[in-house]
Amino acid sequence: MSQELLDLIAEKINTLQGADTIEEAKLNFHKPMIILASQNWDLNTVNVLRTDEFLQFDFLSCVSAIDYEEHMEVIYNFYSTTLDHYLYVKVKTPRGNPVIISLEPVYKAADYMEREIYDLMGIDFTGHWNLKRILLPDEWEGHPLRKDYVTDKKALGLD
Numbered sequence: 001m002s003q004e005l006l007d008l009i010a011e012k013i014n015t016l017q018g019a020d021t022i023e024e025a026k027l028n029f030h031k032p033m034i035i036l037a038s039q040n041w042d043l044n045t046v047n048v049l050r051t052d053e054f055l056q057f058d059f060l061s062c063v064s065a066i067d068y069e070e071h072m073e074v075i076y077n078f079y080s081t082t083l084d085h086y087l088y089v090k091v092k093t094p095r096g097n098p099v100i101i102s103l104e105p106v107y108k109a110a111d112y113m114e115r116e117i118y119d120l121m122g123i124d125f126t127g128h129w130n131l132k133r134i135l136l137p138d139e140w141e142g143h144p145l146r147k148d149y150v151t152d153k154k155a156l157g158l159d
Contacts, residue, residue: 005085006032009055012048023092033088038100041091043127046106049078049087056080057087060103063113065121067147072098072123093123102128120145 009032010025017040024035049057057078066073071092078087093100102125103110114125115134122143125131133140142149 002027002030002032002085005087006034009034009049009087012052012055013045016045016048017042028088031086031088033090035090035092038091038093041089042101043103043106046101046103049089050106054083055087056082058082060107060109063103063110063117065117065123065145067095067121067145069095069147071095072121074100074117074123076103098123099126100124101126102131104128119143122146 006025006027010022013021013034013036021040022034022036024033026033049055057080059079059081060076061079062075062077064075066075072095074091074093076089076091078089079085091100098121100123102114104114104125105127111128111130112134114128115131117123118125118128118131119133119135120143132138136144144151
């Protein structure tokens with residue numbers, strides 16, 4: 001079933017966006033996973049994932065991010081409570097200008113998760129209604145989970 005679901009997801013996205021949209025589609029621990037560039041990740045695609053009668057990914061369970069030095073990725077974990085299947089979507093964004101569309105207009109659960117990623121990783125989620133720091137003080141400089149973040153160990157009492 002998982003391979004059939006992956007093929008269906010890839011077909012729907014390729015029909016909507018074009019044949020070269022998906023960088024990679026594979027099973028990850030028997031669960032479908034697709035990798036896209038940020039310019040190919042839009043709300044039309046997200047709405048298809050949520051509303052298509054054969055997909056119905058109505059639950060966004062987790063949003064996380066990884067700094068790979070050469071690029072950054074945001075990972076979305078979707079689940080269909082109706083059809084009992086999963087999908088992982090990895091969206092790559094350039095490290096120098098990390099920008100991805102916000103899923104908050106479609107999945108309200110994305111609100112705080114996107115703010116946390118913005119706060120700690122510096123990824124900008126365009127279209128988010130209230131993208132500001134959530135964990136660190138407003139005056140904090142930089143994003144401490146990025147690999148290029150410079151820590152003043154003496155100021156933090158870590159020297």
